[in-house]
Amino acid sequence: MNAAHTPARPRARLTGVGGALPKRIVTNAELSERLDTSDEWISARTGIKQRHVVSEGENAVSLSTAAARIALERAGVGSANVDAVIVATSTPDQVFPSVAVRVQAELGMAQGFGFDVSAACSGFIYALSTANAFIQSGQSKRVLVIGVDVFSRLLDWEDRSTCVLFGDGAGAVLLEAGAKEGEGVLSTHLHADGRHGDLLYVDGAVGNPGIGSKTVVKMQGREVFRHAITHLASAVDEALAANGLHSSDIQWMVPHQANLRIIDGMAKKLGLGSERVVVTVDRHANTSAASVPLALYEATKDGRIAKGDLVLMEALGGGLTWGSALVRL
Template sequence: MTRYSRVIGTGGYLPEEVRTNEQISQTVDTSDSWIFERTGIKSRRIAGAEETASSMAEIAARQAIEAAACDPEEIDLIIVATGTPDRVYPSTGCLLQRRLGIKNCVAFDVQAACSGSIFALSIADQYIKSGAAKKVLVVGSEICSRVVDWTDRGTCILFGDGAGAVLLGASDEAGILSTHIHSDGEYEDLLYCPNPQAATEANKDEAGYINMRGNEVFKVAVNTLGRIVDETLAANNMLQSDVDWLVPHQANTRIIAATAKKLKMSMDHVILTLENQGNTSSASVLLALNEGVRDGRIQRGQVVLLEAFGAGFTWGSALIKY
Protein backbone atom coordinates (compact mmCIF):
# COMPACT_ATOMS: atom_id res chain seq x y z
CA MET A 1 0.00 0.00 0.00
CA THR A 2 1.35 3.40 -1.00
CA ARG A 3 1.82 5.77 1.89
CA TYR A 4 1.29 9.51 1.38
CA SER A 5 1.64 12.61 3.50
CA ARG A 6 -1.43 14.82 3.55
CA VAL A 7 -2.17 18.30 4.86
CA ILE A 8 -4.48 17.89 7.85
CA GLY A 9 -4.19 21.37 9.39
CA THR A 10 -2.84 24.84 8.66
CA GLY A 11 -2.13 27.90 10.80
CA GLY A 12 -0.68 31.37 10.64
CA TYR A 13 0.30 34.35 12.74
CA LEU A 14 1.06 37.99 11.95
CA PRO A 15 2.28 40.53 14.53
CA GLU A 16 0.01 43.42 15.43
CA GLU A 17 2.18 46.33 14.28
CA VAL A 18 1.59 47.46 10.70
CA ARG A 19 4.35 49.45 9.00
CA THR A 20 3.15 51.18 5.85
CA ASN A 21 5.03 52.42 2.83
CA GLU A 22 4.16 55.95 3.90
CA GLN A 23 5.89 55.40 7.24
CA ILE A 24 9.00 54.07 5.55
CA SER A 25 9.04 57.04 3.17
CA GLN A 26 9.49 59.31 6.18
CA THR A 27 12.94 57.84 6.88
CA VAL A 28 14.28 56.85 3.43
CA ASP A 29 13.98 58.42 -0.02
CA THR A 30 10.98 56.56 -1.40
CA SER A 31 7.19 56.77 -1.70
CA ASP A 32 4.15 54.55 -1.41
CA SER A 33 3.61 54.59 -5.18
CA TRP A 34 7.29 53.82 -5.94
CA ILE A 35 7.31 50.80 -3.64
CA PHE A 36 3.94 49.46 -4.76
CA GLU A 37 4.66 49.77 -8.48
CA ARG A 38 7.93 47.84 -8.18
CA THR A 39 6.97 45.23 -5.59
CA GLY A 40 3.22 45.07 -5.04
CA ILE A 41 3.70 45.80 -1.32
CA LYS A 42 1.63 48.37 0.60
CA SER A 43 2.46 47.39 4.19
CA ARG A 44 4.11 44.73 6.30
CA ARG A 45 3.87 43.44 9.89
CA ILE A 46 6.59 44.07 12.46
CA ALA A 47 7.19 41.81 15.47
CA GLY A 48 6.87 43.28 18.94
CA ALA A 49 9.92 43.72 21.16
CA GLU A 50 9.14 40.56 23.15
CA GLU A 51 8.27 38.37 20.16
CA THR A 52 10.63 35.76 18.76
CA ALA A 53 10.61 33.24 15.94
CA SER A 54 9.59 30.53 18.43
CA SER A 55 6.81 32.58 20.05
CA MET A 56 5.25 33.32 16.67
CA ALA A 57 5.77 29.72 15.57
CA GLU A 58 3.86 28.52 18.62
CA ILE A 59 0.75 30.51 17.72
CA ALA A 60 0.76 29.31 14.11
CA ALA A 61 1.47 25.73 15.18
CA ARG A 62 -1.35 25.64 17.71
CA GLN A 63 -3.76 26.81 15.01
CA ALA A 64 -2.65 23.99 12.71
CA ILE A 65 -2.89 21.42 15.49
CA GLU A 66 -6.38 22.63 16.41
CA ALA A 67 -7.51 22.58 12.77
CA ALA A 68 -6.38 18.95 12.53
CA ALA A 69 -8.09 18.05 15.83
CA CYS A 70 -4.77 16.46 16.80
CA ASP A 71 -3.31 15.70 20.21
CA PRO A 72 0.12 17.40 20.23
CA GLU A 73 1.62 14.22 21.71
CA GLU A 74 0.82 12.46 18.41
CA ILE A 75 3.39 14.61 16.60
CA ASP A 76 6.54 12.63 15.78
CA LEU A 77 8.63 15.38 14.22
CA ILE A 78 8.85 19.20 14.25
CA ILE A 79 10.72 21.03 11.49
CA VAL A 80 11.09 24.79 11.72
CA ALA A 81 12.30 26.76 8.71
CA THR A 82 13.88 30.03 9.79
CA GLY A 83 16.75 32.34 9.01
CA THR A 84 16.12 34.40 12.15
CA PRO A 85 16.31 31.86 14.98
CA ASP A 86 15.90 32.82 18.64
CA ARG A 87 19.38 31.48 19.33
CA VAL A 88 22.24 29.96 17.34
CA TYR A 89 21.45 26.86 19.36
CA PRO A 90 19.39 25.14 20.58
CA SER A 91 17.29 25.10 17.44
CA THR A 92 14.05 27.05 17.21
CA GLY A 93 12.45 23.63 16.60
CA CYS A 94 13.52 22.52 20.08
CA LEU A 95 12.28 25.78 21.59
CA LEU A 96 8.94 25.28 19.84
CA GLN A 97 8.80 21.70 21.09
CA ARG A 98 9.15 22.97 24.65
CA ARG A 99 6.50 25.64 24.13
CA LEU A 100 4.06 23.01 22.83
CA GLY A 101 4.87 20.68 25.73
CA ILE A 102 5.69 17.73 23.47
CA LYS A 103 8.18 15.26 24.95
CA ASN A 104 8.41 12.31 22.59
CA CYS A 105 9.34 13.77 19.24
CA VAL A 106 12.33 14.96 17.22
CA ALA A 107 12.77 18.67 16.47
CA PHE A 108 15.24 20.57 14.31
CA ASP A 109 15.62 23.61 12.03
CA VAL A 110 16.08 23.99 8.28
CA GLN A 111 17.88 27.03 6.88
CA ALA A 112 17.19 27.53 3.18
CA ALA A 113 16.24 31.22 3.33
CA CYS A 114 12.95 31.98 1.55
CA SER A 115 12.72 28.39 0.26
CA GLY A 116 12.91 27.00 3.80
CA SER A 117 9.29 25.89 4.10
CA ILE A 118 9.44 24.02 0.79
CA PHE A 119 12.64 22.26 1.91
CA ALA A 120 10.99 21.43 5.25
CA LEU A 121 7.89 20.05 3.50
CA SER A 122 10.10 17.89 1.31
CA ILE A 123 11.90 16.46 4.34
CA ALA A 124 8.62 15.90 6.19
CA ASP A 125 7.16 14.13 3.15
CA GLN A 126 10.11 11.71 3.03
CA TYR A 127 9.77 10.93 6.74
CA ILE A 128 6.10 10.07 6.36
CA LYS A 129 6.46 8.12 3.11
CA SER A 130 9.24 6.02 4.62
CA GLY A 131 7.16 5.20 7.69
CA ALA A 132 9.58 6.98 10.03
CA ALA A 133 6.84 9.42 11.14
CA LYS A 134 3.05 9.58 11.09
CA LYS A 135 2.49 13.24 11.93
CA VAL A 136 4.93 16.05 11.16
CA LEU A 137 4.59 19.72 12.08
CA VAL A 138 6.25 22.11 9.63
CA VAL A 139 6.57 25.79 10.56
CA GLY A 140 8.16 28.77 8.81
CA SER A 141 8.78 31.67 11.21
CA GLU A 142 10.74 34.83 10.54
CA ILE A 143 11.54 38.16 12.17
CA CYS A 144 13.07 39.77 9.09
CA SER A 145 12.67 43.27 10.55
CA ARG A 146 15.64 42.61 12.87
CA VAL A 147 18.04 41.77 10.03
CA VAL A 148 16.97 44.65 7.78
CA ASP A 149 18.88 47.92 7.61
CA TRP A 150 16.04 50.45 7.83
CA THR A 151 18.20 53.05 6.10
CA ASP A 152 18.70 50.82 3.02
CA ARG A 153 15.93 51.63 0.55
CA GLY A 154 16.69 48.53 -1.51
CA THR A 155 15.80 46.07 1.25
CA CYS A 156 13.80 47.79 4.01
CA ILE A 157 10.77 48.16 1.74
CA LEU A 158 10.53 44.42 1.09
CA PHE A 159 10.47 42.42 4.28
CA GLY A 160 8.00 41.66 7.07
CA ASP A 161 7.51 39.28 9.99
CA GLY A 162 5.21 36.33 10.57
CA ALA A 163 4.79 32.58 10.94
CA GLY A 164 2.94 29.91 8.96
CA ALA A 165 2.37 26.27 9.86
CA VAL A 166 1.12 23.06 8.36
CA LEU A 167 0.51 19.70 10.02
CA LEU A 168 1.04 16.67 7.80
CA GLY A 169 -0.42 13.24 8.53
CA ALA A 170 0.12 9.82 7.01
CA SER A 171 -2.66 8.83 4.62
CA ASP A 172 -3.67 6.19 2.08
CA GLU A 173 -4.99 9.02 -0.09
CA ALA A 174 -2.70 11.11 -2.27
CA GLY A 175 -1.68 14.35 -0.58
CA ILE A 176 1.78 15.68 -1.38
CA LEU A 177 2.22 14.42 -4.95
CA SER A 178 5.86 15.45 -5.29
CA THR A 179 8.48 17.87 -3.98
CA HIS A 180 11.46 19.27 -5.85
CA ILE A 181 14.30 21.14 -4.16
CA HIS A 182 17.52 22.63 -5.54
CA SER A 183 20.40 24.88 -4.57
CA ASP A 184 23.37 26.60 -6.21
CA GLY A 185 25.90 28.32 -3.97
CA GLU A 186 27.51 30.08 -6.94
CA TYR A 187 25.15 33.01 -6.35
CA GLU A 188 25.89 33.50 -2.66
CA ASP A 189 26.97 37.13 -3.04
CA LEU A 190 23.74 38.28 -4.72
CA LEU A 191 21.63 37.81 -1.59
CA TYR A 192 23.05 37.19 1.87
CA CYS A 193 22.95 38.14 5.52
CA PRO A 194 26.30 38.17 7.37
CA ASN A 195 26.86 36.66 10.79
CA PRO A 196 29.02 39.27 12.57
CA GLN A 197 29.94 36.84 15.34
CA ALA A 198 31.50 34.45 12.82
CA ALA A 199 33.26 37.16 10.82
CA THR A 200 36.81 36.83 9.58
CA GLU A 201 39.34 39.64 9.39
CA ALA A 202 38.23 40.28 5.81
CA ASN A 203 34.58 40.95 6.65
CA LYS A 204 34.72 41.91 10.32
CA ASP A 205 33.11 45.30 9.66
CA GLU A 206 29.97 43.90 8.00
CA ALA A 207 26.79 44.48 9.96
CA GLY A 208 24.31 41.62 10.29
CA TYR A 209 21.84 42.99 7.73
CA ILE A 210 20.39 41.61 4.52
CA ASN A 211 22.42 42.49 1.43
CA MET A 212 20.76 42.11 -1.95
CA ARG A 213 21.48 42.94 -5.57
CA GLY A 214 17.86 43.14 -6.54
CA ASN A 215 17.99 43.24 -10.34
CA GLU A 216 20.27 40.21 -10.58
CA VAL A 217 18.16 38.26 -8.09
CA PHE A 218 15.00 39.09 -10.03
CA LYS A 219 16.37 37.77 -13.32
CA VAL A 220 17.56 34.48 -11.88
CA ALA A 221 14.35 34.00 -9.88
CA VAL A 222 12.04 34.39 -12.89
CA ASN A 223 14.02 31.93 -15.01
CA THR A 224 14.49 29.42 -12.21
CA LEU A 225 10.84 29.37 -11.13
CA GLY A 226 9.81 28.86 -14.76
CA ARG A 227 11.97 25.72 -14.85
CA ILE A 228 10.64 24.39 -11.55
CA VAL A 229 7.09 24.62 -12.93
CA ASP A 230 8.10 22.51 -15.93
CA GLU A 231 9.93 20.02 -13.72
CA THR A 232 6.99 19.63 -11.34
CA LEU A 233 4.38 19.15 -14.05
CA ALA A 234 6.55 16.68 -15.96
CA ALA A 235 7.19 14.60 -12.82
CA ASN A 236 3.43 14.21 -12.34
CA ASN A 237 2.44 13.88 -16.01
CA MET A 238 0.24 16.94 -15.63
CA LEU A 239 -0.68 19.90 -17.79
CA GLN A 240 -0.79 23.52 -16.64
CA SER A 241 -4.59 23.28 -16.64
CA ASP A 242 -4.47 20.51 -14.02
CA VAL A 243 -3.28 22.99 -11.36
CA ASP A 244 -6.11 24.74 -9.52
CA TRP A 245 -4.09 27.13 -7.35
CA LEU A 246 -0.64 28.67 -7.29
CA VAL A 247 0.66 29.45 -3.80
CA PRO A 248 3.96 31.25 -4.40
CA HIS A 249 6.63 32.71 -2.22
CA GLN A 250 5.57 36.33 -1.69
CA ALA A 251 8.58 38.33 -2.87
CA ASN A 252 7.48 40.47 -5.80
CA THR A 253 4.26 40.60 -7.83
CA ARG A 254 6.19 40.68 -11.10
CA ILE A 255 7.94 37.40 -10.26
CA ILE A 256 4.62 35.87 -9.20
CA ALA A 257 2.89 37.08 -12.37
CA ALA A 258 5.65 35.53 -14.50
CA THR A 259 5.16 32.16 -12.79
CA ALA A 260 1.38 32.37 -13.24
CA LYS A 261 1.91 33.14 -16.93
CA LYS A 262 4.08 30.03 -17.22
CA LEU A 263 1.12 28.06 -15.86
CA LYS A 264 -1.29 29.91 -18.19
CA MET A 265 -3.13 30.74 -14.98
CA SER A 266 -5.27 33.75 -14.19
CA MET A 267 -4.11 35.79 -11.21
CA ASP A 268 -7.54 34.99 -9.75
CA HIS A 269 -6.12 31.53 -9.04
CA VAL A 270 -3.00 32.81 -7.29
CA ILE A 271 -2.99 33.26 -3.50
CA LEU A 272 -1.48 36.71 -2.94
CA THR A 273 -0.64 38.02 0.52
CA LEU A 274 2.24 40.25 -0.49
CA GLU A 275 0.36 43.57 -0.48
CA ASN A 276 -0.24 43.61 3.27
CA GLN A 277 2.50 41.26 4.51
CA GLY A 278 5.59 41.92 2.42
CA ASN A 279 8.20 39.20 2.06
CA THR A 280 8.15 37.04 5.19
CA SER A 281 10.85 34.74 3.84
CA SER A 282 10.33 31.09 4.85
CA ALA A 283 6.95 31.91 6.43
CA SER A 284 5.37 33.33 3.28
CA VAL A 285 4.28 30.18 1.44
CA LEU A 286 2.69 28.62 4.52
CA LEU A 287 1.00 31.90 5.47
CA ALA A 288 -0.47 32.12 1.97
CA LEU A 289 -1.59 28.48 2.04
CA ASN A 290 -3.27 29.02 5.40
CA GLU A 291 -5.08 32.10 4.10
CA GLY A 292 -6.32 30.27 1.00
CA VAL A 293 -7.56 27.34 3.07
CA ARG A 294 -9.22 29.39 5.80
CA ASP A 295 -11.05 31.79 3.48
CA GLY A 296 -12.44 28.84 1.51
CA ARG A 297 -10.73 29.38 -1.82
CA ILE A 298 -8.65 26.20 -1.59
CA GLN A 299 -10.98 23.22 -1.40
CA ARG A 300 -10.36 19.54 -0.66
CA GLY A 301 -9.40 17.61 -3.78
CA GLN A 302 -7.91 20.61 -5.58
CA VAL A 303 -4.34 20.59 -6.89
CA VAL A 304 -2.12 23.28 -5.38
CA LEU A 305 1.40 24.24 -6.50
CA LEU A 306 3.65 25.77 -3.84
CA GLU A 307 6.94 27.29 -4.99
CA ALA A 308 9.71 29.46 -3.60
CA PHE A 309 13.09 30.98 -4.39
CA GLY A 310 15.63 32.27 -1.90
CA ALA A 311 19.20 33.07 -0.96
CA GLY A 312 21.75 30.41 -1.70
CA PHE A 313 20.37 30.37 -4.26
CA THR A 314 17.76 27.83 -3.19
CA TRP A 315 14.50 27.01 -4.93
CA GLY A 316 11.81 24.38 -4.82
CA SER A 317 8.22 23.32 -5.26
CA ALA A 318 5.62 21.08 -3.67
CA LEU A 319 2.63 19.81 -5.63
CA ILE A 320 -0.24 19.00 -3.30
CA LYS A 321 -3.66 17.47 -3.72
CA TYR A 322 -5.33 19.28 -0.88
Protein backbone atom coordinates in the same frame (compact mmCIF):
# COMPACT_ATOMS: atom_id res chain seq x y z
CA MET B 1 6.84 -19.36 -5.85
CA ASN B 2 5.33 -15.90 -5.55
CA ALA B 3 7.61 -12.88 -5.29
CA ALA B 4 7.68 -11.20 -1.89
CA HIS B 5 5.12 -8.43 -1.58
CA THR B 6 6.64 -4.98 -1.11
CA PRO B 7 4.34 -2.78 0.99
CA ALA B 8 3.48 0.59 -0.48
CA ARG B 9 5.25 3.53 1.11
CA PRO B 10 3.10 5.72 3.37
CA ARG B 11 1.87 8.88 1.68
CA ALA B 12 1.71 12.25 3.47
CA ARG B 13 -1.45 14.34 3.54
CA LEU B 14 -1.73 17.93 4.66
CA THR B 15 -4.41 18.08 7.37
CA GLY B 16 -4.01 21.46 9.08
CA VAL B 17 -2.69 24.92 8.23
CA GLY B 18 -1.99 27.83 10.58
CA GLY B 19 -0.44 31.28 10.49
CA ALA B 20 0.60 34.14 12.76
CA LEU B 21 1.61 37.75 12.17
CA PRO B 22 3.01 40.36 14.56
CA LYS B 23 0.50 42.93 15.79
CA ARG B 24 2.39 45.98 14.56
CA ILE B 25 1.78 47.07 10.97
CA VAL B 26 4.25 49.36 9.20
CA THR B 27 2.81 51.04 6.12
CA ASN B 28 4.66 52.46 3.14
CA ALA B 29 3.53 55.90 4.26
CA GLU B 30 5.28 55.40 7.61
CA LEU B 31 8.50 54.35 5.88
CA SER B 32 8.34 57.37 3.59
CA GLU B 33 8.51 59.61 6.66
CA ARG B 34 12.11 58.54 7.32
CA LEU B 35 13.29 57.31 3.91
CA ASP B 36 13.61 58.86 0.49
CA THR B 37 10.72 56.81 -0.86
CA SER B 38 6.94 56.86 -1.23
CA ASP B 39 3.98 54.54 -1.25
CA GLU B 40 3.76 54.96 -5.02
CA TRP B 41 7.45 54.06 -5.53
CA ILE B 42 7.26 50.92 -3.37
CA SER B 43 3.89 49.77 -4.69
CA ALA B 44 4.82 50.19 -8.36
CA ARG B 45 8.02 48.16 -8.03
CA THR B 46 6.97 45.47 -5.58
CA GLY B 47 3.21 45.45 -5.04
CA ILE B 48 3.80 45.90 -1.30
CA LYS B 49 1.59 48.27 0.70
CA GLN B 50 2.46 47.28 4.26
CA ARG B 51 4.27 44.70 6.39
CA HIS B 52 4.07 43.30 9.95
CA VAL B 53 7.03 43.85 12.30
CA VAL B 54 7.67 42.24 15.67
CA SER B 55 7.44 44.22 18.87
CA GLU B 56 8.63 43.42 22.39
CA GLY B 57 7.55 39.94 23.42
CA GLU B 58 7.24 38.68 19.84
CA ASN B 59 9.90 36.51 18.22
CA ALA B 60 10.42 33.47 16.01
CA VAL B 61 9.37 31.03 18.72
CA SER B 62 6.22 32.90 19.73
CA LEU B 63 5.08 33.34 16.12
CA SER B 64 5.87 29.71 15.28
CA THR B 65 4.02 28.42 18.33
CA ALA B 66 0.93 30.49 17.54
CA ALA B 67 0.88 29.24 13.94
CA ALA B 68 1.46 25.65 15.07
CA ARG B 69 -1.43 25.75 17.55
CA ILE B 70 -3.82 26.84 14.80
CA ALA B 71 -2.58 24.14 12.42
CA LEU B 72 -3.01 21.45 15.07
CA GLU B 73 -6.46 22.74 16.04
CA ARG B 74 -7.63 22.73 12.42
CA ALA B 75 -6.27 19.21 11.99
CA GLY B 76 -7.93 18.04 15.19
CA VAL B 77 -4.64 16.64 16.47
CA GLY B 78 -3.09 17.13 19.90
CA SER B 79 0.59 17.94 20.26
CA ALA B 80 1.13 14.65 22.12
CA ASN B 81 0.48 12.86 18.83
CA VAL B 82 3.12 14.77 16.82
CA ASP B 83 6.35 12.92 16.10
CA ALA B 84 8.53 15.77 14.85
CA VAL B 85 8.80 19.52 14.41
CA ILE B 86 10.79 20.91 11.48
CA VAL B 87 11.23 24.68 11.30
CA ALA B 88 12.51 26.58 8.28
CA THR B 89 14.12 29.87 9.29
CA SER B 90 17.04 32.20 8.67
CA THR B 91 16.35 34.21 11.83
CA PRO B 92 16.32 31.91 14.88
CA ASP B 93 16.07 33.55 18.28
CA GLN B 94 19.19 31.69 19.42
CA VAL B 95 22.09 29.94 17.73
CA PHE B 96 20.90 26.90 19.67
CA PRO B 97 18.65 25.39 20.88
CA SER B 98 16.77 25.44 17.60
CA VAL B 99 13.44 27.17 17.14
CA ALA B 100 11.96 23.69 16.61
CA VAL B 101 12.80 22.39 20.06
CA ARG B 102 11.67 25.65 21.67
CA VAL B 103 8.32 25.18 19.91
CA GLN B 104 8.25 21.59 21.16
CA ALA B 105 8.54 22.91 24.70
CA GLU B 106 5.87 25.57 24.19
CA LEU B 107 3.48 22.93 22.83
CA GLY B 108 4.16 20.66 25.80
CA MET B 109 5.70 17.92 23.68
CA ALA B 110 7.86 15.46 25.59
CA GLN B 111 8.30 13.11 22.66
CA GLY B 112 9.66 13.11 19.14
CA PHE B 113 12.42 15.26 17.70
CA GLY B 114 12.92 18.68 16.16
CA PHE B 115 15.43 20.67 14.14
CA ASP B 116 15.73 23.79 11.99
CA VAL B 117 16.36 24.01 8.23
CA SER B 118 18.23 26.92 6.65
CA ALA B 119 17.42 27.56 2.98
CA ALA B 120 16.42 31.23 3.11
CA CYS B 121 13.14 32.02 1.34
CA SER B 122 12.94 28.46 -0.04
CA GLY B 123 13.10 27.04 3.46
CA PHE B 124 9.47 25.97 3.75
CA ILE B 125 9.62 23.93 0.53
CA TYR B 126 12.83 22.29 1.81
CA ALA B 127 11.24 21.57 5.20
CA LEU B 128 8.06 20.22 3.61
CA SER B 129 10.12 17.89 1.43
CA THR B 130 12.10 16.71 4.46
CA ALA B 131 8.94 16.03 6.48
CA ASN B 132 7.42 14.17 3.55
CA ALA B 133 10.51 11.95 3.38
CA PHE B 134 10.25 11.10 7.09
CA ILE B 135 6.64 10.03 6.58
CA GLN B 136 7.39 8.06 3.41
CA SER B 137 10.18 6.21 5.20
CA GLY B 138 7.80 5.22 7.99
CA GLN B 139 9.93 6.91 10.64
CA SER B 140 7.22 9.47 11.45
CA LYS B 141 3.44 9.52 11.23
CA ARG B 142 2.81 13.19 11.99
CA VAL B 143 5.24 16.05 11.34
CA LEU B 144 4.66 19.71 12.08
CA VAL B 145 6.32 21.90 9.43
CA ILE B 146 6.82 25.59 10.19
CA GLY B 147 8.22 28.47 8.17
CA VAL B 148 9.13 31.53 10.21
CA ASP B 149 11.28 34.59 9.74
CA VAL B 150 11.84 37.83 11.60
CA PHE B 151 13.66 39.74 8.90
CA SER B 152 13.20 43.06 10.67
CA ARG B 153 16.27 41.96 12.67
CA LEU B 154 18.37 41.78 9.50
CA LEU B 155 17.41 45.00 7.75
CA ASP B 156 19.26 48.23 7.31
CA TRP B 157 16.31 50.54 7.90
CA GLU B 158 18.10 53.29 6.02
CA ASP B 159 18.47 51.22 2.84
CA ARG B 160 15.30 51.69 0.84
CA SER B 161 16.31 49.02 -1.66
CA THR B 162 15.90 46.27 0.96
CA CYS B 163 14.05 47.44 4.06
CA VAL B 164 10.78 48.06 2.19
CA LEU B 165 10.70 44.47 0.90
CA PHE B 166 10.45 42.33 4.03
CA GLY B 167 8.11 41.57 6.91
CA ASP B 168 7.86 39.16 9.84
CA GLY B 169 5.54 36.17 10.26
CA ALA B 170 5.08 32.42 10.63
CA GLY B 171 3.08 29.72 8.87
CA ALA B 172 2.63 26.07 9.78
CA VAL B 173 1.22 22.87 8.31
CA LEU B 174 0.68 19.41 9.76
CA LEU B 175 1.58 16.45 7.58
CA GLU B 176 0.11 13.05 8.47
CA ALA B 177 0.57 9.60 7.00
CA GLY B 178 -2.46 8.08 5.32
CA ALA B 179 -3.03 9.89 2.04
CA LYS B 180 -4.73 7.89 -0.69
CA GLU B 181 -3.29 7.48 -4.17
CA GLY B 182 -3.40 10.81 -6.00
CA GLU B 183 -3.85 12.80 -2.80
CA GLY B 184 -1.54 14.55 -0.36
CA VAL B 185 2.03 15.52 -1.21
CA LEU B 186 2.40 14.34 -4.82
CA SER B 187 6.04 15.41 -5.20
CA THR B 188 8.64 17.95 -4.12
CA HIS B 189 11.60 19.23 -6.13
CA LEU B 190 14.62 20.94 -4.56
CA HIS B 191 17.56 22.75 -6.17
CA ALA B 192 20.49 24.96 -5.23
CA ASP B 193 23.37 26.71 -6.99
CA GLY B 194 25.96 28.10 -4.62
CA ARG B 195 27.75 29.89 -7.42
CA HIS B 196 25.15 32.65 -7.07
CA GLY B 197 25.35 32.96 -3.30
CA ASP B 198 26.52 36.58 -3.46
CA LEU B 199 23.32 37.76 -5.17
CA LEU B 200 21.36 37.59 -1.92
CA TYR B 201 23.03 37.10 1.43
CA VAL B 202 23.48 38.19 5.05
CA ASP B 203 26.97 38.47 6.51
CA GLY B 204 27.64 37.62 10.13
CA ALA B 205 27.87 34.32 11.96
CA VAL B 206 29.01 32.81 15.25
CA GLY B 207 32.08 31.45 13.47
CA ASN B 208 32.85 34.83 11.95
CA PRO B 209 33.44 37.19 14.90
CA GLY B 210 33.72 40.92 14.47
CA ILE B 211 31.26 41.13 11.62
CA GLY B 212 28.07 41.36 13.70
CA SER B 213 27.55 45.06 12.97
CA LYS B 214 27.28 44.19 9.26
CA THR B 215 24.51 41.64 9.74
CA VAL B 216 22.07 43.06 7.21
CA VAL B 217 20.47 41.80 4.01
CA LYS B 218 22.42 42.49 0.82
CA MET B 219 20.76 41.88 -2.52
CA GLN B 220 21.34 42.38 -6.23
CA GLY B 221 17.67 42.79 -7.02
CA ARG B 222 17.74 42.66 -10.82
CA GLU B 223 19.84 39.50 -10.92
CA VAL B 224 17.68 37.79 -8.29
CA PHE B 225 14.59 38.68 -10.33
CA ARG B 226 16.11 37.20 -13.49
CA HIS B 227 17.08 33.95 -11.78
CA ALA B 228 13.71 33.71 -10.04
CA ILE B 229 11.68 33.66 -13.24
CA THR B 230 14.00 31.14 -14.93
CA HIS B 231 14.50 28.72 -12.02
CA LEU B 232 10.94 28.79 -10.72
CA ALA B 233 9.53 28.08 -14.17
CA SER B 234 11.89 25.11 -14.48
CA ALA B 235 10.97 23.74 -11.04
CA VAL B 236 7.25 24.06 -11.82
CA ASP B 237 7.66 22.27 -15.17
CA GLU B 238 9.57 19.54 -13.35
CA ALA B 239 6.77 19.05 -10.81
CA LEU B 240 4.10 18.85 -13.50
CA ALA B 241 6.11 16.42 -15.64
CA ALA B 242 6.82 14.17 -12.64
CA ASN B 243 3.09 13.75 -12.10
CA GLY B 244 1.93 13.64 -15.71
CA LEU B 245 0.01 16.90 -15.28
CA HIS B 246 -0.40 20.14 -17.20
CA SER B 247 -0.62 23.70 -15.95
CA SER B 248 -4.36 23.63 -16.70
CA ASP B 249 -4.72 20.96 -13.99
CA ILE B 250 -3.55 23.37 -11.28
CA GLN B 251 -6.40 24.85 -9.24
CA TRP B 252 -4.20 27.17 -7.19
CA MET B 253 -0.69 28.55 -7.25
CA VAL B 254 0.65 29.54 -3.84
CA PRO B 255 3.96 31.23 -4.65
CA HIS B 256 6.68 32.72 -2.52
CA GLN B 257 5.56 36.28 -1.85
CA ALA B 258 8.67 38.24 -2.80
CA ASN B 259 7.52 40.61 -5.51
CA LEU B 260 4.24 40.97 -7.37
CA ARG B 261 6.09 41.20 -10.68
CA ILE B 262 7.66 37.78 -10.14
CA ILE B 263 4.31 36.31 -9.10
CA ASP B 264 2.59 37.77 -12.17
CA GLY B 265 5.42 36.55 -14.40
CA MET B 266 5.08 32.99 -13.11
CA ALA B 267 1.29 33.04 -13.47
CA LYS B 268 1.63 34.25 -17.05
CA LYS B 269 4.11 31.49 -17.92
CA LEU B 270 1.65 28.90 -16.56
CA GLY B 271 -1.35 30.51 -18.19
CA LEU B 272 -3.04 30.98 -14.81
CA GLY B 273 -5.49 33.82 -14.28
CA SER B 274 -5.07 36.06 -11.24
CA GLU B 275 -8.14 34.45 -9.70
CA ARG B 276 -6.14 31.21 -9.29
CA VAL B 277 -3.09 32.78 -7.66
CA VAL B 278 -2.88 33.50 -3.92
CA VAL B 279 -1.33 36.92 -3.28
CA THR B 280 -0.47 38.28 0.17
CA VAL B 281 2.66 40.28 -0.68
CA ASP B 282 0.65 43.51 -0.65
CA ARG B 283 -0.15 43.09 3.06
CA HIS B 284 2.63 40.85 4.37
CA ALA B 285 5.61 41.86 2.17
CA ASN B 286 8.27 39.14 1.87
CA THR B 287 8.18 37.02 5.03
CA SER B 288 10.82 34.68 3.59
CA ALA B 289 10.32 31.07 4.73
CA ALA B 290 6.92 32.00 6.19
CA SER B 291 5.42 33.43 3.02
CA VAL B 292 4.17 30.23 1.34
CA PRO B 293 2.50 28.68 4.42
CA LEU B 294 1.08 32.08 5.44
CA ALA B 295 -0.50 32.48 2.00
CA LEU B 296 -1.78 28.90 2.14
CA TYR B 297 -3.27 29.57 5.57
CA GLU B 298 -5.10 32.66 4.38
CA ALA B 299 -6.54 30.93 1.31
CA THR B 300 -7.69 27.83 3.22
CA LYS B 301 -9.09 29.90 6.05
CA ASP B 302 -11.30 32.01 3.77
CA GLY B 303 -12.40 28.96 1.79
CA ARG B 304 -10.77 29.72 -1.56
CA ILE B 305 -8.66 26.58 -1.39
CA ALA B 306 -10.80 23.57 -0.54
CA LYS B 307 -10.27 19.87 0.06
CA GLY B 308 -9.40 18.08 -3.15
CA ASP B 309 -7.81 21.12 -4.82
CA LEU B 310 -4.47 20.69 -6.57
CA VAL B 311 -2.06 23.30 -5.17
CA LEU B 312 1.31 24.29 -6.60
CA MET B 313 3.83 25.88 -4.24
CA GLU B 314 7.16 27.38 -5.30
CA ALA B 315 9.91 29.58 -3.87
CA LEU B 316 13.40 30.92 -4.51
CA GLY B 317 15.82 32.31 -1.95
CA GLY B 318 19.41 33.14 -1.12
CA GLY B 319 21.90 30.43 -1.88
CA LEU B 320 20.59 30.41 -4.51
CA THR B 321 18.01 27.83 -3.45
CA TRP B 322 14.69 27.07 -5.08
CA GLY B 323 12.04 24.42 -5.27
CA SER B 324 8.46 23.42 -5.91
CA ALA B 325 5.83 21.14 -4.41
CA LEU B 326 2.54 19.74 -5.69
CA VAL B 327 -0.06 18.94 -3.06
CA ARG B 328 -3.64 17.77 -3.41
CA LEU B 329 -5.42 18.78 -0.23
